Amino acid sequence: MSLRVLAVDDSLTMREMLRQTLSEAGFNVVLAEDGLDALDRLPEADPDLILTDLNMPRMDGFGLIDAVRKGEISARVPILVLTTESAATLKDKARSAGATGWITKPFDEKSLVSTIRRVTAM
Amino acid sequence: MVGFSDLKEIFFVEADELLSALESGLRAIQTGAEGGDTVNAVFRAVHSIKGGAGAFDLKALVGFAHRFETVLDDLRGGRLQPESALINALLHASDHLADMVGACRQGLETDAEADERVIVQLELQAGRLPGAEEEGFTFEPLPMDGPFSFGDLGVSTGQTFLIRFRPHASVYASGHDPALLLRDLCALGTAEVTLDMADLPQAGSFDPGQSYLGWSIALTTTSSADEVHKVFEFIDGACALEIELVDRESPPSDQSLFGASSQTTLAPSPGGSEKASLLPTPERPPLPPPAASRNLAAPSPAEVSPTAPGKGVAPASNNGPRPTIRVDIDRVDRLVDILGELVIHQAMLTEAIEQSPGFGSVEVDRSLDQLRQLSRQIQESVMAIRAQPVKPLFDRMHRIVREVSMAAGKSARLVTEGEATEVDKTIIERLADPLTHMIRNSVDHGLEVADKRISLGKPAEGEIRLSAAHRSGRIVITVQDDGAGIDREKVRQVAIDKGLISPLLELSPQEIDALLFLPGFSTASEVSNLSGRGVGMDVVRSEITGLGGRVGITSQRGQGTILTISLPLTLAVLDGMVFDVAGQTLVLPVSTIIETLRPDGSLRHSLGHSDSVLDVRGRCLPLIDVGTALGFRTSLSQGEGEIVVVVERGDEGAIALMVDGIRDQRQVVIKGLEANYGQIPGIAAATVLGDGSVALILDPNDLAAVANAIPRPPIQHAAE
Known part of the structure; x- marks a missing residue:
């Protein structure tokens, strides 16, 4: 049973990258391009993990985390945020928003996969 | 599976889109037309470029984008006000970022000194200490070994x-x-x-x-x-x-x-x-x-869900945000080629059936008609795939106007209209250079400096109006400036000085304007390295004619100049009227034809020894025998040239063409001649007819010039 990951990023490049990296790691990937899109896909994607960018149009990562945590579906799924900043303030903000962890961009394949494994039972 | 180089290409394609969003966002902020999310969108554009660049280890790009983004973040957070000096610096940085992306795309190193200069300029404008970084930022991935x-x-x-x-x-x-x-x-x-x-x-x-x-x-x-x-x-x-x-x-x-x-x-x-x-x-x-x-x-959910049965892979259709595919342009081109063959064979089939004994049955007729409609629909669908709005092309011109006006010490803004107009991709690509040159010319040569404009009662800021529109089966692009207009006396003098024309030659205003398209002509008193760049309007003209288009220029002293490009919508298929002249089969684009008539001889009037005009309901049009103009015959025999086709020539008015007989109207596939024969005056291209014979497609505008009815190559004569 492979892990289902819902990956959310407004950048096509990042999405393709995530798709490639995660598929190669043996995960099932569903892509979404912003927070609202991710919420739309959530019921069907039924992810074991959500991986989300923070800065996105329509609904950003914080909005998505908030909506997921307050929602009925997948409310307790681990959520990792993708961020280019490693600044502590951002981590705190992500954490208090309900994120499980973070991945600093640019990431390499190994760190992405190992971080995902850290927060999931895979 | 997407490969690394494909990913990189996706990044560059996306970066182009982001850069374009960045620039138009900044422009919106500049003009005060921004919505609530504009600053965010601008920030995101730079942020996303930084993110992608980091993934491909493009360090210079990441560094630049990061410092750029920091300033934008201040703007976003209200710590900076969108004053015009700042916006200009941001636009400059955005232009530079575009250059850097372009360099990276070609695998080149960016000019670190220039990068630094531009970003420092921006940082100073934003009141930041150059190069100051917030704490904790690092370009390196965090080590997260499992x-x-x-x-x-x-x-x-x-x-x-x-x-x-x-x-x-x-x-x-x-x-x-x-x-x-x-x-x-x-x-x-x-x-x-x-x-x-x-x-x-x-x-x-x-x-x-x-x-x-x-x-x-x-x-x-x-x-x-x-x-x-x-x-x-x-x-x-x-x-x-x-x-x-x-x-x-x-x-x-x-x-x-x-x-x-x-x-x-x-x-x-x-x-x-x-x-x-x-x-x-x-x-x-x-x-x-x-x-x-x-x-x-x-x-915890993480423990429970992976073991829950029946949760399969999400459907593939759900895997991408948008149902679009990227297709290699070659594949579309192949489709266009095949479509061309289809149109030819459909014409052949129609011809064969029409000459067969079975013709006349309603079923056959209806089927043929349906086939014709279907192939037309296929054609339109394929063309729609290739069609793209001119907006990205027009957007690029903003930068040209900025750069040229800055270098020329003028104040100018670009107004664009009809950006949604769709044109064949190939045409758009090949339009970029000539259009760039025309815009440069308009700013550099067309507009006056601010002081002079004010003294003339004009707004200090010059306006370049770039517009696109569909007009009778062609796309018409105009570049209009509100500058000084063409100084015809000066143009004439320059042409004489350069030995391009004889000082004795009397020229009409239109003829003088046309001098600008002469090879090697430059009106600027001192050679400007802005519009110059080794390209003259003659190159613009030949590039446009290479696309089956025309360039026209009209100007009014003190009011400004309008350059007009008229282009075919597609380079592949056109609706043609097939007719005979001196035993030759020729084709005219239907879109250019106003009417056909069989005029009374009394309506023809001679002008001088060779020219003649036709009176069409009180309007005198230049009358040209196609056969003579193309050298098929030297004079008209009985029964020849009795039918007249009135065609339009854009802004230059209609002309009347004499032909011998009209055959029919049909779709023809355009086959370029230039690759084999070079450019032939009066001929736009060739096509293959239903019976397999080759017919030439006329360019009515050029034909008139060939026939010397309007003085387009007067210049060439004079120059030689």
């Missing part, structure tokens, strides 16, 4: 940490699973874990969504303290955690360890604590916490 990759498993030497760990009750709400942390911790070395269940409530008040447990762990590991802390990196803040180095060499005894733990917050309450050794034998490699301990913990 916990499995280190730790000498099963070896009891190393350091021993005493870890007291009690997640907050709400820890599951953030997607954490303490069991996973214990697993990772155990993977670092050997661990003795004591479970604290003191807070576990009675079954009735048990909330499976809350965490009630705490653990004490004695971890003996070769890993460093940092690595141990790293395990708790994410959960830090959502738990009570103490990590203490207790022994450097050997694992502590149970007694000492749990003696210590009893004084901590994790101290077991009497009777409520239970000691469980999860990994009792140091000789065995560590295992994930046994099921028993996990069952005590409240189930």
Whole structure:
């Protein structure tokens, strides 16, 4: 049973990258391009993990985390945020928003996969 | 599977879109037309470029984008006001970023000095200390090696940490699973874990969504303290955690360890604590916490969902945000080629059937008609694939106007109209250079400097109006400036000075304007390296004619100049009228034809010894015999040239063409001649007819010039 990951990023490049990296790691990937899109896909994607960018149009990562945590579906799924900043303030903000962890961009394949494994039972 | 180079290409394509969004966003801010999200969108564009660039290790790009983004962040946060000087610096940085992306795309190094200069300029404008970085930013990926990759498993030497760990009750709400942390911790070395269940409530008040447990762990590991802390990196803040180095060499005894733990917050309450050794034998490699301990913990979604049956892969259709595909342009081109063949063969089939005895039956007729309609629909669909709005092309011109006006010390803005007009992709691509040159010319030569404009009662800022529109089956693009207009006396003088025309030659205003398209002509008093760049308007003209288009120029002294490009919508197929002239089969684009008539001889009037005009309902049009103009014959015999086709020539008015007979109207596939024969005056292209014969497609405008009815190559004559 492979892990289902819902990956959310407004950048096509990042999405393709995530798709490639995660598929190669043996995960099932569903892509979404912003927070609202991710919420739309959530019921069907039924992810074991959500991986989300923070800065996105329509609904950003914080909005998505908030909506997921307050929602009925997948409310307790681990959520990792993708961020280019490693600044502590951002981590705190992500954490208090309900994120499980973070991945600093640019990431390499190994760190992405190992971080995902850290927060999931895979 | 998408390869790395494909990913990189996706990045560059996306970067282009982002750059375009960045620029138009900045322009919107500049003109005060921004919506609430514009600043955010602008920030995001740079941010996304930075993110992608980082993934491909484009360090210069990342550095530049980061500093750029920092300024934008200040703007976004209201710490900076969108003053015009700042916006100009931002636009400049955006242009430079585009250049850098372009360089990276070609695998070139960017000019570090120029990069630095531009960004420092921006930072100074934004009141930042050049190069100042906020703390903690790093371009390097954070090392996040998996916990499995280190730790000498099963070896009891190393350091021993005493870890007291009690997640907050709400820890599951953030997607954490303490069991996973214990697993990772155990993977670092050997661990003795004591479970604290003191807070576990009675079954009735048990909330499976809350965490009630705490653990004490004695971890003996070769890993460093940092690595141990790293395990708790994410959960830090959502738990009570103490990590203490207790022994450097050997694992502590149970007694000492749990003696210590009893004084901590994790101290077991009497009777409520239970000691469980999860990994009792140091000789065995560590295992994930046994099921028993996990069952005590409240189930987390991460544990439950992967094992739930029936949850398959999400449908493939759900895997991409938008149902678009990227197709290699060659494939579309091949489709266009095949379509051309289809149109030809459909015409052949129609012809064959029409000449067969069975023709006349309603069914055959209807089927043929349907086939014709279908092939037309296919054609339109294929053309729609190739069609693209001119907006990206027009957007690029803003930068040209900015750069040229700055370098020329003029103030100018570009107004664009009809950006949604769609044109064949090939045409758009090949239009970029000529259009750039025309815009440069308009700013550099067309507009006056601000002082002069003010003295003339014009606004200080010059306006270049770039518009696109569909007009009678062609696309018409105009570049209009509100500058000084063409100084015809000066143009004439320059042409004489350069030996291009004879000083004795009398020229009409239109003829003088046309001089600008002469090879090697330059009106600027001193040679300007802006519009110059080794390209003259003659090159613009030949590029446009190469696309089957025309360039026209009209100008009014003191009011400005309008350059007009008229282009075919597609380079592949056109609706043609097939007719005969002197035994030749020729085709005229239907879109140019106004009417056909068989005029009375009394309506023809001679002008001079060779020219003649036709009176069409009181309007005199230049009358040209196609056969004579193309050299098929020297004079008209009986029954020849009796039919007249009136065609339009854009802004230059209609002309009347004499032909011998009209055959029919049909779609023809355009086959270029230039590759084999060069450019032939009066001929736009060729096509293959239904019977397999080749017919030439006329360019009415050029034909008029060939016939010398309008003086387009007067210049050439004079020049030679």
